[in-house]
Amino acid sequence: MNRQQLIDLIRRKKSYLCVGLDSDISKIPSHLLDTEDPVFEFNKQIIDATIEYSVAYKPNLAFYEARGLTGMNSLYKTTEYLEKFKNECFTIADAKRGDIGNTSTQYARAFFDKESSGFNFDAVTVAPYMGEDSVTPFLKFNDKWIIVLALTSNKGASNYQFIADKADVKLFEQVLSTTANWGTPENTMFVVGATRAEMLTEVRKIVPDHFLLVPGVGAQGGSLEEVANYGLNNDCGILVNASRSIIFASGLPDFAEKARAEALSMQKLMESTLKTKGIL
Amino acid sequence: MNRQQLIDLIRRKKSYLCVGLDSDISKIPSHLLDTEDPVFEFNKQIIDATIEYSVAYKPNLAFYEARGLTGMNSLYKTTEYLEKFKNECFTIADAKRGDIGNTSTQYARAFFDKESSGFNFDAVTVAPYMGEDSVTPFLKFNDKWIIVLALTSNKGASNYQFIADKADVKLFEQVLSTTANWGTPENTMFVVGATRAEMLTEVRKIVPDHFLLVPGVGAQGGSLEEVANYGLNNDCGILVNASRSIIFASGLPDFAEKARAEALSMQKLMESTLKTKGIL
Numbered sequence: 048m049n050r051q052q053l054i055d056l057i058r059r060k061k062s063y064l065c066v067g068l069d070s071d072i073s074k075i076p077s078h079l080l081d082t083e084d085p086v087f088e089f090n091k092q093i094i095d096a097t098i099e100y101s102v103a104y105k106p107n108l109a110f111y112e113a114r115g116l117t118g119m120n121s122l123y124k125t126t127e128y129l130e131k132f133k134n135e136c137f138t139i140a141d142a143k144r145g146d147i148g149n150t151s152t153q154y155a156r157a158f159f160d161k162e163s164s165g166f167n168f169d170a171v172t173v174a175p176y177m178g179e180d181s182v183t184p185f186l187k188f189n190d191k192w193i194i195v196l197a198l199t200s201n202k203g204a205s206n207y208q209f210i211a212d213k214a215d216v217k218l219f220e221q222v223l224s225t226t227a228n229w230g231t232p233e234n235t236m237f238v239v240g241a242t243r244a245e246m247l248t249e250v251r252k253i254v255p256d257h258f259l260l261v262p263g264v265g266a267q268g269g270s271l272e273e274v275a276n277y278g279l280n281n282d283c284g285i286l287v288n289a290s291r292s293i294i295f296a297s298g299l300p301d302f303a304e305k306a307r308a309e310a311l312s313m314q315k316l317m318e319s320t321l322k323t324k325g326i327l
Numbered sequence: 328m329n330r331q332q333l334i335d336l337i338r339r340k341k342s343y344l345c346v347g348l349d350s351d352i353s354k355i356p357s358h359l360l361d362t363e364d365p366v367f368e369f370n371k372q373i374i375d376a377t378i379e380y381s382v383a384y385k386p387n388l389a390f391y392e393a394r395g396l397t398g399m400n401s402l403y404k405t406t407e408y409l410e411k412f413k414n415e416c417f418t419i420a421d422a423k424r425g426d427i428g429n430t431s432t433q434y435a436r437a438f439f440d441k442e443s444s445g446f447n448f449d450a451v452t453v454a455p456y457m458g459e460d461s462v463t464p465f466l467k468f469n470d471k472w473i474i475v476l477a478l479t480s481n482k483g484a485s486n487y488q489f490i491a492d493k494a495d496v497k498l499f500e501q502v503l504s505t506t507a508n509w510g511t512p513e514n515t516m517f518v519v520g521a522t523r524a525e526m527l528t529e530v531r532k533i534v535p536d537h538f539l540l541v542p543g544v545g546a547q548g549g550s551l552e553e554v555a556n557y558g559l560n561n562d563c564g565i566l567v568n569a570s571r572s573i574i575f576a577s578g579l580p581d582f583a584e585k586a587r588a589e590a591l592s593m594q595k596l597m598e599s600t601l602k603t604k605g606i607l
Contacts, residue, residue: 069430109426109433115444116399123396143426145454146389147481147547150349153389164395174425174454176476178483196456201427203458206505210498212490218498225486267427 048137048169049190050233050282053258056102056137057283061318061327064310065103065139065260066093067290068125069110074295076302086114086121089302091128093294096307098132100314103286105139105260123165130167137286139260140168143196148180152187159188170194172238172260175222179229186230193235195226198250200240200263223253232256239278241269241287247277259285264313265292271313275320283326289313328417328449329470330513330562333538336382336417337563341598341607344590345383345419345540346373347570348405349390354575356582366394366401369582371408373574376587378412380594383566385419385540403445410447417566419540420448423476428460432467439468450474452518452540455502459509466510473515475506478530480520480543503533512536519558521549521567527557539565544593545572551593555600563606569593 048056057063070086070093079085094104106125111118129138144154154171161167170192173182185193198208198219208219223237232254239250241263250259259278263269264287271287278285289309297305321327328336337343350366350373359365374384386405391398409418424434434451441447450472453462465473478488478499488499503517512534519530521543530539539558543549544567551567558565569589577585601607 112437113433153393157392178486206458
């Protein structure tokens with residue numbers, strides 16, 4: 048999916064919601080455990096319940112890899128199911144990969160090259176530490192995206208990401224400006240955590256046009272209003288991810304209904320912020 | 328495998344060689360392509376040919392993930408095969424993972440918890456960018472190791488890893504000293520690339536006792552003598568990885584024989600450096 052298609056999708060759904068499919072089998076409703084593939088069944092029902100309000104889905108690979116081939120099989124079935132909604136959602140492999148050049152090329156195939164791996168995600172999250180040759184191989188695929196970790200939503204973000212060099216440039220700022228030179232706003236996004244919403248002002252000075260993937264709203268405590276206030280640009284320019292607050296809104300048989308209600312409530316707030324900013 | 332067992336293994340084999348199983352199917356000898364699982368067959372023959380001289384094996388996940396479930400199945404069969412040599416080699420999942428705390432816990436299960444994922448590696452490589460809670464969940468498993476990226480062997484390493492803060496501490500130095508506080512030399516190693524062997528002197532000032540995993544010897548151009556000279560400590564303290572220079576020493580039916588010769592030649596040099604340093 049290219050940038051214009053993504054923007055059109057956001058305008059159509061009046062939403063910039065991304066649903067994180069962090070489908071931990073120990074947390075899914077127990078009545079699903081008797082089905083053939085509980086995690087896939089859970090994801091399917093979550094997708095059906097939220098597709099009207101969500102523009103993106105982001106399975107985090109860790110939750111699938113933790114269960115080995117069984118887990119990866121659930122993920123394949125989930126992505127196949129998402130193909131039915133190809134023009135209705137953007138898909139993100141939250142994998143945080145990155146390796147030396149010839150190896151990152153293999154990771155790019157793992158997430159983008161359906162013939163090779165079976166996966167056909169629109170985007171993959173990428174870790175910046177190893178620099179240019181670890182990032183650029185992902186950019187060789189048309190209409191595919193990298194989403195590079197800049198400022199993450201977790202506590203450990205403060206260990207390195209705020210380290211300032213002698214010119215007072217912080218590491219996450221270096222990552223933003225350096226990575227922006229390797230790709231374009233047509234193929235590069237950045238992860239900027241909602242738990243540090245006030246930092247979005249600084250981020251927007253460096254990358255005014257790029258899309259930002261903003262995790263940390265919901266279970267991690269970030270505020271959607273603040274994110275919208277500091278992060279929206281004229282093309283919307285943000286995807287706000289919520290995982291646990293939506294998919295585990297209820298652990299009972301009404302989980303899909305409750306997920307839908309939670310997604311709708313976020314969509315309504317998003318619609319209002321898009322109108323306030325004159326984007327709708 | 329714990330630290331003492333690893334040291335004993337190194338003394339027994341007179342080697343600190345790690346063989347990287349970056350088994351790219353497009354590079355394996357064509358006569359294997361007719362077998363049921365060419366990548367597993369290739370790995371099996373490489374392991375058989377090198378086990379006498381190698382103390383560790385390090386499959387890089389990217390080469391398996393690129394081929395989807397088929398690739399992951401080859402990797403499972405490879406790790407099962409390696410279990411036969413359980414006391415004869417240390418196994419490393421080169422995966423460069425790292426995510427927020429609850430997600431890194433899932434990645435730890437993916438590589439260490441056999442009942443959950445089917446994998447039972449001794450160690451996993453970890454990316455440092457997301458900080459403490461992305462790293463420490465891996466340390467909760469007994470006799471399992473993290474190998475944290477500090478100074479990598481690729482060109483892109485220079486983008487961020489050498490950035491110095493106001494006290495002139497470089498990012499990779501911060502990563503070494505900060506990570507060393509979360510774990511111990513019993514469960515933590517660091518990646519330090521051989522292409523920057525002279526930097527090992529600086530590294531050893533910060534982490535004198537930790538094991539270092541040193542990639543970049545061979546195809547990437549690093550020198551084994553220099554690595555030994557700057558990197559060895561009293562317990563050996565290094566694992567030198569070679570991937571392409573061993574596994575693709577020949578692309579013909581003699582590939583295993585040539586791999587064995589290459590591994591033997593490295594082992595001989597390693598034995599000599601261990602003797603020079605008084606470790607043997």
